[in-house]
Amino acid sequence: MAQDTHVLDRPPEGASADWTIPQNWQAYTAEEHATWDRLYARQAKLLPGRASKAYLKGLDALRLSDSGIPNFEELSERLMKLTGWQVVAVPGLVPDDVFFDHMANRRFVAGNFIRRPDQLDYIQEPDVFHDVFGHVPLLTDPVFADYLEAYGRGGNRALELGALKQLGRLYWYTVEFGLIREDDGLRIYGAGIVSSSAESHFALESDSPNRIGFDLKRVMRTDYRIDDFQQNYFVIPSYDALLRATVETDFAPLYGEILGQPDIPIAEILPGDDVITRGTQDYAKGKAA
Numbered sequence: 001m002a003q004d005t006h007v008l009d010r011p012p013e014g015a016s017a018d019w020t021i022p023q024n025w026q027a028y029t030a031e032e033h034a035t036w037d038r039l040y041a042r043q044a045k046l047l048p049g050r051a052s053k054a055y056l057k058g059l060d061a062l063r064l065s066d067s068g069i070p071n072f073e074e075l076s077e078r079l080m081k082l083t084g085w086q087v088v089a090v091p092g093l094v095p096d097d098v099f100f101d102h103m104a105n106r107r108f109v110a111g112n113f114i115r116r117p118d119q120l121d122y123i124q125e126p127d128v129f130h131d132v133f134g135h136v137p138l139l140t141d142p143v144f145a146d147y148l149e150a151y152g153r154g155g156n157r158a159l160e161l162g163a164l165k166q167l168g169r170l171y172w173y174t175v176e177f178g179l180i181r182e183d184d185g186l187r188i189y190g191a192g193i194v195s196s197s198a199e200s201h202f203a204l205e206s207d208s209p210n211r212i213g214f215d216l217k218r219v220m221r222t223d224y225r226i227d228d229f230q231q232n233y234f235v236i237p238s239y240d241a242l243l244r245a246t247v248e249t250d251f252a253p254l255y256g257e258i259l260g261q262p263d264i265p266i267a268e269i270l271p272g273d274d275v276i277t278r279g280t281q282d283y284a285k286g287k288a289a
């Protein structure tokens, strides 16, 4: 689930007070299960050697290679045993406080619908493939699982402090579009990348984007784009370092500091950046031309 603006103020008809709905797994058609299988097969071929080891381990541990859209109850049972997380269905995007509250209680909210066969490469709203294939495998990693819970707790604090945009950027540049440095090179772990065939290549192999060492304050000041490949990727040294950077930081003074500073434009490189690759930005320039 992307953290984004929501469209409704209260749960729609049929949803519980916490916005969850039954996944209604029995109602998926054979065509919908086949869409999952096609998307799965395509990514499963691409990801070895590109995705983080912890992500690939999670795919196996959750048996996501089984044919068809996963049943959230079975998935939650496996996940619960590993890290105490569950997957719950929601009807699309939910309000920020609801999103944070689920996360702080180790419930990952996932859309239950799947994209149409003519939308394999692009969807506007996160579907079950993005949410489950993209996000859930890393929740089997105990450290990343703790990070996401801490993020949920930090979310309601950011709401109170008027820093939702800043915290949202942290989610964007880690949970959705993060890269990690592993022993044998850079790997992808963000859900927006691992669930996208084109961005799985682009994020690692293209000369166009900047790849910059992760810095909490820097990330929270950096704009991003939601409708195309990223122009910046931030690289964490480990999930442990990411977790520590967030739980060991007192966010109130940090927000106080960065709310008074200008936002950093999307593709800009700053003097203090740990630049891993300086991008040509040719992709973005080509689009603008």
Ligand SMILES: [Fe+2]
Binding pocket: 001, 002, 003, 126, 130, 131, 134, 135, 176, 191, 192
């Ligand atoms: Fe997402």
